């Protein structure tokens with residue numbers, strides 16, 4: 001049996017589970033206060049999925065580069081260059097990742113390796129941490145939930161877990177939220193979706209109507225009505241995934257990358273350019289939260305077409 005590689009993680013003598021918990025918890029870092037930093041969390045989620053699948057500890061960067069780029073494209077920041085080599089290399093500094101042969105890699109001025117060199121390297125969790133994760137599926141689940149709650153909106157969790165082969169964890173325990181937020185937001189919008197006017201209810205209980213955070217809770221968005229929108233389930237999901245946005249004139253933006261057939265047109269595309277419903281006084285959307293969403297989540301550019309005078313939009317709003 002070969003000697004275990006020197007991980008350089010400094011985890012020797014410490015409990016591997018606690019070391020992982022602490023390091024994963026520290027990944028919660030927002031640059032310049034509120035800019036999303038999803039690269040490392042996405043790599044760790046991806047790597048946890050490989051552990052759960054029973055894959056080998058180390059994997060060649062060249063073999064995961066496309067998967068990571070796709071995850072960054074879909075769940076990362078819009079308008080930023082998706083560079084999977086950054087987390088694959090930089091996660092080493094967090095003490096939970098190693099790149100085999102890192103010492104032979106010549107880095108550039110910013111400390112990152114040229115992609116051609118990294119493609120010849122393999123990376124993964126250090127051996128002791130990897131063994132701990134293999135032995136303790138509950139720890140894998142716990143770390144995945146920590147990352148989801150800290151970096152992604154709840155409406156995206158199931159989709160993201162499926163993408164990294166952790167779908168078995170789909171029933172995540174979500175942190176208790178302020179029930180007053182939901183009530184204040186739904187009231188402010190008259191229990192109707194601010195985009196389409198959906199107000200379906202069973203007796204007096206709304207169905208598929210939700211109080212959405214515009215600036216995600218995971219990004220420090222407050223539980224206040226001026227950070228909320230009453231949205232139907234479809235439009236909540238579209239907002240959190242960046243298919244739907246709000247411009248600085250409170251008009252609805254639909255990402256030009258969003259597409260679909262007649263139903264997609266009916267449910268979302270036809271609202272592009274229409275004004276968002278006005279809330280009651282005191283619940284006016286705070287522009288700082290709106291701007292955060294436009295910058296960090298919305299998939300620029302918006303569709304430029306002029307709105308269709310949609311028949312059912314008029315009678316439902």
Ligand SMILES: [Zn+2]
Pocket residue numbers: 193194195196197198231232233234235
């Ligand atoms: Zn709606």
